Amino acid sequence: MTPETLARLKAAAGPKGFSDDPAEIAPHVEEWRGKYHGHSTLLLKPATTEEVAAILAICNETNTAVVPQGGNTGLVGGQIPFDGEIVLSLARMNRLRAVDRAAHTMTVEAGMILAHVQKAADEAGLLFPLSLAAEGSATIGGNLSTNAGGVAVLRYGMARDLVLGLEVVLADGRVLDLLRTLRKDNTGYDLKQLFIGAEGTLGVITAAALKLFPKPAVRATAFVALASPAAAVALLGRMQEATGGLISAFEILPRAGLELVLAHIPGTRDPLAAPSPWYVLVEATSAARFDLDAAFEAALAEADIADAVVAASDAQRAAFWALRETMSEAQKREGASIKHDVSVPVSAIPDFLTQATAAVLKAVPGARPVSFGHIGDGNIHFNFSAPKDGDGAAFLARWEEVQRIVHDVVHDFGGSISAEHGIGVQKRDQLPRYKSEAELDVMRMMKRMLDPRNILNPGKVIAL
Amino acid sequence: MTPETLARLKAAAGPKGFSDDPAEIAPHVEEWRGKYHGHSTLLLKPATTEEVAAILAICNETNTAVVPQGGNTGLVGGQIPFDGEIVLSLARMNRLRAVDRAAHTMTVEAGMILAHVQKAADEAGLLFPLSLAAEGSATIGGNLSTNAGGVAVLRYGMARDLVLGLEVVLADGRVLDLLRTLRKDNTGYDLKQLFIGAEGTLGVITAAALKLFPKPAVRATAFVALASPAAAVALLGRMQEATGGLISAFEILPRAGLELVLAHIPGTRDPLAAPSPWYVLVEATSAARFDLDAAFEAALAEADIADAVVAASDAQRAAFWALRETMSEAQKREGASIKHDVSVPVSAIPDFLTQATAAVLKAVPGARPVSFGHIGDGNIHFNFSAPKDGDGAAFLARWEEVQRIVHDVVHDFGGSISAEHGIGVQKRDQLPRYKSEAELDVMRMMKRMLDPRNILNPGKVIAL
Numbered sequence: 001m002t003p004e005t006l007a008r009l010k011a012a013a014g015p016k017g018f019s020d021d022p023a024e025i026a027p028h029v030e031e032w033r034g035k036y037h038g039h040s041t042l043l044l045k046p047a048t049t050e051e052v053a054a055i056l057a058i059c060n061e062t063n064t065a066v067v068p069q070g071g072n073t074g075l076v077g078g079q080i081p082f083d084g085e086i087v088l089s090l091a092r093m094n095r096l097r098a099v100d101r102a103a104h105t106m107t108v109e110a111g112m113i114l115a116h117v118q119k120a121a122d123e124a125g126l127l128f129p130l131s132l133a134a135e136g137s138a139t140i141g142g143n144l145s146t147n148a149g150g151v152a153v154l155r156y157g158m159a160r161d162l163v164l165g166l167e168v169v170l171a172d173g174r175v176l177d178l179l180r181t182l183r184k185d186n187t188g189y190d191l192k193q194l195f196i197g198a199e200g201t202l203g204v205i206t207a208a209a210l211k212l213f214p215k216p217a218v219r220a221t222a223f224v225a226l227a228s229p230a231a232a233v234a235l236l237g238r239m240q241e242a243t244g245g246l247i248s249a250f251e252i253l254p255r256a257g258l259e260l261v262l263a264h265i266p267g268t269r270d271p272l273a274a275p276s277p278w279y280v281l282v283e284a285t286s287a288a289r290f291d292l293d294a295a296f297e298a299a300l301a302e303a304d305i306a307d308a309v310v311a312a313s314d315a316q317r318a319a320f321w322a323l324r325e326t327m328s329e330a331q332k333r334e335g336a337s338i339k340h341d342v343s344v345p346v347s348a349i350p351d352f353l354t355q356a357t358a359a360v361l362k363a364v365p366g367a368r369p370v371s372f373g374h375i376g377d378g379n380i381h382f383n384f385s386a387p388k389d390g391d392g393a394a395f396l397a398r399w400e401e402v403q404r405i406v407h408d409v410v411h412d413f414g415g416s417i418s419a420e421h422g423i424g425v426q427k428r429d430q431l432p433r434y435k436s437e438a439e440l441d442v443m444r445m446m447k448r449m450l451d452p453r454n455i456l457n458p459g460k461v462i463a464l
Numbered sequence: 465m466t467p468e469t470l471a472r473l474k475a476a477a478g479p480k481g482f483s484d485d486p487a488e489i490a491p492h493v494e495e496w497r498g499k500y501h502g503h504s505t506l507l508l509k510p511a512t513t514e515e516v517a518a519i520l521a522i523c524n525e526t527n528t529a530v531v532p533q534g535g536n537t538g539l540v541g542g543q544i545p546f547d548g549e550i551v552l553s554l555a556r557m558n559r560l561r562a563v564d565r566a567a568h569t570m571t572v573e574a575g576m577i578l579a580h581v582q583k584a585a586d587e588a589g590l591l592f593p594l595s596l597a598a599e600g601s602a603t604i605g606g607n608l609s610t611n612a613g614g615v616a617v618l619r620y621g622m623a624r625d626l627v628l629g630l631e632v633v634l635a636d637g638r639v640l641d642l643l644r645t646l647r648k649d650n651t652g653y654d655l656k657q658l659f660i661g662a663e664g665t666l667g668v669i670t671a672a673a674l675k676l677f678p679k680p681a682v683r684a685t686a687f688v689a690l691a692s693p694a695a696a697v698a699l700l701g702r703m704q705e706a707t708g709g710l711i712s713a714f715e716i717l718p719r720a721g722l723e724l725v726l727a728h729i730p731g732t733r734d735p736l737a738a739p740s741p742w743y744v745l746v747e748a749t750s751a752a753r754f755d756l757d758a759a760f761e762a763a764l765a766e767a768d769i770a771d772a773v774v775a776a777s778d779a780q781r782a783a784f785w786a787l788r789e790t791m792s793e794a795q796k797r798e799g800a801s802i803k804h805d806v807s808v809p810v811s812a813i814p815d816f817l818t819q820a821t822a823a824v825l826k827a828v829p830g831a832r833p834v835s836f837g838h839i840g841d842g843n844i845h846f847n848f849s850a851p852k853d854g855d856g857a858a859f860l861a862r863w864e865e866v867q868r869i870v871h872d873v874v875h876d877f878g879g880s881i882s883a884e885h886g887i888g889v890q891k892r893d894q895l896p897r898y899k900s901e902a903e904l905d906v907m908r909m910m911k912r913m914l915d916p917r918n919i920l921n922p923g924k925v926i927a928l
Contacts, residue, residue, distance in 0.1 A: 102697050102811035103842070147650050158648065161625070174902045183841045184622065184807045185880035186611050186661060188887055188895060188925055189907050193657035197650060214705045233566050241678045244750035246708065288708035290754045343648045347566035377647045378567070416649035423652055431652060438638045442914075443653050449913045450906075461652055 001042075001086075005062045009044060009086070012054035017092070019043045028069060028087045031080055036425070038067075038080040040087050047092040049167060049175055049206045055088065056204065056455075057173025065455045068200035070142025071113065073134035075341075076424030078146065078199040078460050085458070090141050093206060099124045104212040105164060105181040110141025110205050117210070126212040129156035141205045147197030149420030154376040155248040155285075156213065158420075159196065165209035166192040171202075171451040181209045194446070199422055200457040202450040214287030216248075220296045221283045221311040223320045225276030226304070229375070230350040232280050235303050236376055239282055242299035243292060249283040250376030251324050257370045260330040260385075261323050268322060272307050280375070281324050283317075324372070331370055331385055336392030338367075338402050340382040344415035349375055353382075356409040360384060360402055364395070367402075379419040382406060407434065423461045431462070465506075465550075469526045473508060473550070476518035481556070483507045492533060492551045495544055500889070502531075502544040504551050511556040513631060513639055513670045519552065520668065520919075521637025529919045532664035534606025535577065537598035539805075540888030542610065542663040542924050549922070554605050557670060563588045568676040569628060569645040574605025574669050581674070590676040593620040605669045611661030613884030618840040619712040619749075620677065622884075623660065629673035630656040635666075635915040645673045658910070663886055664921040666914040678751035680712075684760045685747045685775040687784045689740030690768070693839070694814040696744050699767050700840055703746055706763035707756060713747040714840030715788050721834045724794040724849075725787055732786060740770050744839070745788050747781075788836070795834055795849055800856030802831075802866050804846040808879035813839055817846075820873040824848060827869055828862060843883040846870060871898065887925045895926070 001009075010018045019025060020042055029038040044066075046052045059066055065085040072079050081087055090111035097107040101124050108117055114135040121128035130143060132150030142148075144166070148159045156162065165180040178192045195203045220243075226232055232252050239247050255277050261268050272279075284292050293310055300308045311317040331337050344352045357369050366387030373381040384402070386395035407417045411434050418427055432440060443462045447454075454464060465473075474482045483489060484506055493502040508530075510516045523530055529549040536543050545551055554575035561571040565588050572581055578599040585592035594607060596614030606612075608630070612623045620626065629644040642656045659667045684707075690696055696716050703711050719741050725732050736743075748756050757774055764772045775781040795801050808816045821833050830851030837845040848866070850859035871881045875898050882891055896904060907926045911918075918928060 100809060100811050102701060103809045104701075105809065147654070149648055149650075153648060160654070170902065170906075174905075176902050176906065177900060178903070180878055180880070181809045182807050182878070182880050182883075183810070184613055184617060184838075184843045184883040186613075186882045186884055186886045187880050187891070187899070188661075188903075189666075189910055190611070190624070190657065190661055191903060191906055193654065194906075197652075197654055202653075214709055217705075217708075237566060237568075241681075241751050244681075244710065244752035244754065245678055246752070286708035287705050288710070288754075288759055290708065290752075290759075295752055295754075343646050345564060345567045345569065345645045346647070347564050374648075379648045414644055414646070416644070416646050416651050418650045419646075419648040420650055422650045427651070435651070436641060438634065438640050439642070439652075439655060441638075442634075442640065442655055442658075445913050446653055449909050 001064055005058065005064060006042065008058050009042070009055060012058055013044045013046050013051055017045050017047060017051060025087065028072060028089060029081055031077065032073060036077040036080045038082045039084055040081040041084065043087045043089060045089045045092045049169065052169045052204055052206050053173045053175050056169050056171060059455050060172045060453055063453050063455065065458050067457050068204045070111065070139030071134065071137040073138040074142065074146060074424060075421045076426035078422055078424030078457070082425065082459065088204065090139060090206070096120050097207060100181060101125065103181060105209055106212055107179060107181070107207060107209045108140055109207045110139060112140050114138045114140055114143055121212050125215065127215045128210060128212055130159055130162055140208060144196050144205055144208055145198065145200050146422045152248060153374065154250055162211050163192060163196060163208055164211055166195060166205055167207035168195050168203040168205055171453065171456050176203065179207060179209050199424060199461050201447060201461050202456065216285035217287050217289055218292055219283065219285045220292035221317040221320055222296050222300060222308050223271045224280045224282060224300065224308040225272050225306040226278050226280060227306060228278060228350065229353050231304050232278060232375055233346060233349060235280060235305060236346070238299050238303050242295045243284045246284040246286050247282060247376065248285045249281065251281045251373060252375040253279040253281065253324060253327065253372045254370060256368060257327050257372050258323060260334050260370065261326050264330040264333040265326040268326065271309050271320060274307065276306050281320055327372055331383060334385050336386040336395050338384050338396065338399050340403065340406050341419050341421045342382055342406065342410045342415055342417060343377065343379040343419035344410060344413040346378040348413045349378060349380065352409065352413050352415070356382060356406050359405050359409055363405055364398060364402060366390060425460060428461060428463060465528055469522065469528060470506065472522050473506070473519060476522055477508045477510050477515055481509045481511060481515060489551065492536060492553060493545055495541065496537060500541040500544045502546045503548055504545040505548065507551045507553060509553045509556045513633065516633045516668055516670050517637045517639050520633050520635060523919050524636045524917055527917050527919065529922050531921050532668045534575065534603030535598065535601040537602040538606065538610060538888060539885045540890035542886055542888030542921070546889065546923065552668065554603060554670070560584050561671065564645060565589065567645060569673055570676055571643060571645070571671060571673045572604055573671045575603050578602045578604055578607055585676050589679065591679045592674060592676055594623055594626055604672060608660050608669055608672055609662065609664050610886045613843070616712060617838065618714055626675050627656060627660060627672055628675055630659060630669055631671035632659050632667040632669055635917065635920050640667065643671060643673050663888060663925050665911060665925050666920065680749035681751050681753055682756055683747065683749045684756035685781040685784055686760050686764060686772050687735045688744045688746060688764065688772040689736050689770040690742050690744060691770060692742060692814065693817050695768050696742060696839055697810060697813060699744060699769065700810070702763050702767050706759045707748045710748040710750050711746065711840065712749045713745065715745045715837060716839040717743040717745065717788060717791065717836045718834060720832060721791050721836050722787060724798050724834065725790050728794040728797040729790045732790065735773050735784060736771050738771065745784055791836055795847060798849050800850040800859045802848050802860065802863050804867065804870050805883050805885045806846055806870065806874045806879055806881060807841065807843040807883035808874060808877040810842040812877045813842060813844065816873065816877050816879070820846060820870050823869050823873055824866055828866060830854060889924060892925060892927060
């Protein structure tokens with residue numbers, strides 16, 4: 001970057017809109033877990049769409065690469081400037097532009113933190129259902145750019161499903177105003193879809209019109225013991241019918257995982273009398289005051305399960321959820337583990353678990369399977385703890401080998417090697433193994449079409 | 465087309481896969497209402513994806529244009545070969561490839577008739593909710609290519625929302641296999657979105673993986689009298705809360721429309737004692753046996769309405785629906801009418817109706833507004849009957865002038881000039897008036913990227 005380009009970019013971003021202070025830049029080039037390390041000499045922090053547009057126009061003209069960044073909470077390195085790119089932080093674009101209570105829509109800027117989006121919806125008497133662990137620092141722009149998943153997908157869909165309109169700045173600085181709040185619009189190609197889940201490689205999302213929903217008024221939660229993942233899949237269908245599709249969470253837990261939680265997390269207890277090889281945590285919510293507890297009791301009484309308890313209080317509900325939510329932490333305290341963010345069709349989960357577990361154990365005898373998570377979405381945290389009393393570092397050294405084994409089985413089942421975290425740099429070079437040349441070629445064509453100079457998050461998602 | 469190209473295309477389509485018989489071609493080049501007329505000397509009817517691929521490879525190589533066609537039920541001329549293009553009918557690709565009951569998915573070929581898709585889902589004990597007037601002849605490929613709407617959008621979304629995966633043949637004959645049945649998949653750009661709603665201009669959809677839902681077990685239906693569209697919008701929010709979001713239909717009817725129905729359709733009667741300026745037909749369904757009637761009664765008792773009756777029997781429910789479903793027919797029997805397929809944000813419906821009606825009446829005094837339809841989606845059939853005892857032909861001669869007036873008001877409210885029917889040729893040349901140059905430019909770039917020789921449904925949707 002020439003001194004002249006640098007000066008133009010600083011002027012475009014405004015006096016409060018840039019920093020070349022290494023201390024201020026540092027948290028933007030380092031991933032929060034310390035897994036990915038980048039470097040940059042310039043942080044741009046535009047506060048308006050016009051400033052973003054001016055910045056990108058200069059970058060495009062001067063072949064200067066940028067890495068768009070929201071809350072820097074991504075898990076696959078997509079938001080890290082590995083090659084000294086400018087960091088384009090959307091954090092100052094954090095305004096709530098409009099709420100339409102009657103139409104159940106809200107228009108927000110990309111830098112608004114997800115928890116603030118949720119709060120603004122709540123204050124309007126409505127629900128914005130996207131919810132995930134990083135919601136206190138992740139931004140809605142990042143959520144949309146990565147098509148985030150989270151804990152409410154079964155009921156409300158992925159981030160893509162929650163968008164009515166977008167405002168996007170193209171690589172050449174033109175603003176694409178697609179901020180419509182319509183439920184029905186068939187006036188040509190649906191351009192907003194191009195940018196959702198593109199990880200900032202095709203354009204920079206600056207604002208979004210979001211769908212809102214009625215707030216839940218009642219909630220039912222059950223902790224269920226059952227013999228197998230197959231019984232869990234059958235139970236999912238039964239519970240969806242019993243509640244008319246109101247199931248909001250359907251999480252599977254293995255006995256081995258529950259035992260890690262009971263061993264490592266103070267204050268936890270097994271809700272059921274006898275041990276069981278598998279458990280499901282199931283929850284339904286409704287804005288209407290239906291008797292969901294009664295629907296749960298009736299459905300569970302007829303289901304092929306070993307035992308079940310429906311939460312009789314919010315305290316008991318919280319205790320059930322603690323077993324699920326502390327499972328990652330318990331696994332961490334137990335020692336080294338190898339993890340996967342994969343999905344398969346829901347009906348294939350039982351066979352997938354059997355085959356993938358066998359394949360990993362053949363390669364790494366003694367590895368301890370602790371697979372749990374969003375079985376309702378077909379999305380399993382397919383994790384293994386190191387063998388009991390084994391060498392954790394030696395186990396972790398086999399991560400790529402184990403991942404290859406798992407991803408190959410995932411692929412055999414028509415599954416996805418990235419259910420919700422995206423591609424970034426982490427899985428970019430795995431795509432040719434699992435996608436057709438035609439699919440990769442269309443991806444490359446899209447990248448070249450919308451970013452012909454390759455200035456937007458270069459090297460992420462797709463190799464040119 | 466040279467004789468050699470013709471021979472190659474016939475060979476690619478197989479002995480049963482082509483026709484050059486004008487009598488057989490005729491129904492494929494004429495729109496069913498007789499509004500659009502095309503011509504063609506060759507109908508290709510491939511039965512497999514491989515045959516479609518072979519045909520397009522030849523077309524691309526020889527610069528031969530094709531018009532993909534499903535059930536030929538489109539309303540905007542998108543499926544008509546205006547310039548003698550080959551008609552590429554998907555009708556023989558009508559197989560059900562797979563049903564996965566546990567995963568609630570079904571994989572079907574593009575030429576399967578929508579009613580047959582619904583029936584196959586029903587036989588699997590599930591619901592495919594896409595439903596529209598032409599479902600007995602429209603094909604699922606056409607529904608997806610036009611992102612069809614219909615009567616269940618409020619609850620289940622547009623056709624786009626019902627798709628998990630697609631199989632598409634690209635312009636150059638390559639097959640894009642995106643037939644995944646996953647609920648979560650973040651492995652790069654979501655390519656299937658490119659082809660949904662693209663009206664066959666970017667690729668030919670040959671198969672789709674669809675989402676299925678639990679079948680409704682209970683249903684509540686009410687016919688409500690209220691003072692204004694504003695009261696209807698308020699009622700929508702209340703009814704959604706009362707049912708936890710289970711409202712499946714929310715249709716507005718004006719008194720003038722009801723009177724046309726009562727006058728022209730034998731066997732209809734006004735369900736309520738006193739006349740009211742507006743009515744709403746509201747329905748909720750659930751797969752769970754919730755007491756929806758009680759929820760309706762309680763919500764309606766507290767709502768700002770004039771009167772209401774909840775259907776006590778299926779016969780009464782059918783009588784309510786007949787009032788809505790015969791309104792187009794009643795308007796037709798009354799004489800000439802000018803119609804619009806438009807949407808605005810739900811909250812803007814009352815002001816839109818006021819302003820757009822005033823604007824039309826200023827231009828055409830005496831025109832009789834009969835606006836009705838999917839107010840829950842913001843999608844109104846914004847229709848006018850000719851002035852009482854006026855000259856119908858003279859009224860219809862002003863269609864384009866009236867449409868311009870209406871579309872301008874729609875645009876002022878951030879609305880859509882094609883809520884569900886698409887663009888085709890009918891509204892193509894209106895797009896530059898209502899879309900930004902940046903948006904049109906990205907549309908043109910997409911067309912050039914995926915169909916560089918402009919062989920796929922040329923001239924439809926976007927002018928190059």
